[in-house]
Amino acid sequence: MYEELLKKLQPRGVRLVVVSKTHPPERILELYRCGQRDFGENRVQELVQKASLLPNDIRWHLIGHLQTNKVRHVIPFVYMIHSVDSLRLMLEIEKHARSTGRIVDCLLQFHIAQEATKYGLTEQEAHDLLQSAEYAGLKHVRLCGVMGMATFTDDVDQIRAEFRHLRRIFEQLKEQYFAQAPYFRELSMGMSSDWSIAVEEGSTIVRIGSLIFGERN
Numbered sequence: 001m002y003e004e005l006l007k008k009l010q011p012r013g014v015r016l017v018v019v020s021k022t023h024p025p026e027r028i029l030e031l032y033r034c035g036q037r038d039f040g041e042n043r044v045q046e047l048v049q050k051a052s053l054l055p056n057d058i059r060w061h062l063i064g065h066l067q068t069n070k071v072r073h074v075i076p077f078v079y080m081i082h083s084v085d086s087l088r089l090m091l092e093i094e095k096h097a098r099s100t101g102r103i104v105d106c107l108l109q110f111h112i113a114q115e116a117t118k119y120g121l122t123e124q125e126a127h128d129l130l131q132s133a134e135y136a137g138l139k140h141v142r143l144c145g146v147m148g149m150a151t152f153t154d155d156v157d158q159i160r161a162e163f164r165h166l167r168r169i170f171e172q173l174k175e176q177y178f179a180q181a182p183y184f185r186e187l188s189m190g191m192s193s194d195w196s197i198a199v200e201e202g203s204t205i206v207r208i209g210s211l212i213f214g215e216r217n
Ligand SMILES: *Cc1c(COP(=O)(O)O)cnc(C)c1O
Pocket: 019, 021, 042, 063, 064, 149, 191, 192, 193, 207, 208, 209, 210, 211
C-alpha cells in the first residue's frame, strides 16, 4: 500500500506523513529503509521516545494536541507542529525555540468537523490571533499553513465540503496575512479514510497511518 500511495501522491507534489503512533520503532525503520523520512506522532512522550531511538534525519511531525507544559520536550528536534490552536501555545513555542536557537515550523489547526470534541481554531479566533501584538512579536515561530480533520463519516459530500472550507480559510489567510511569505503554503488534510478527497481539494500534506500499518489496537 505504501508504494501505491506514493505513486499517487508524488506526481501531485503531495507530501506523505506516515502516522506511526502506537507502532514500534521496527515498523518505522522498515519504511525508513524504503526512503520514507516524514513520520507523524500525536503524543509527546511517544514522539520523544521514538526520536531518541531512530535515525536523526527523520522529519518528525507532531500532529496531536500539544499542551503548553510539554512544549519544551519537542522543540529541540521537531520538524513541524501541525496542531497550533492558541496564542498561549505559540508564545510557549516561541520561548523554547528562542532559547534553543531554532525557528520552528507550525501549522494553525482549524476546527472544520461537526464533531464537538476535535481541537482547533475558529476563523474568528485565527484573525484575532494573527492581528494581536503578541503574534507580531514572534520571531521563532514560522506559520507555514493550516491543518484540519474532517468529520468521521461516510458522507463524501460532507467531507469534501469541509476540506473545501479549510482550503478557503487557507487562501484567505494567505492573501490577508502571508502574501509576502512563500513558506505559507501547506494544507495538511487527509487521513486513511479520506486522503483522496483531500488531495482533490488541494491538500499538500496527507497524514496516513492505518492504511499503511493496518488498524491500530
Ligand atoms: C491518527 C491520526 C491520523 C492518521 O489516522 P489514520 O486513520 O490511521 O490514517 C491523522 N491525523 C491525526 C491528527 C491523527 O491523530
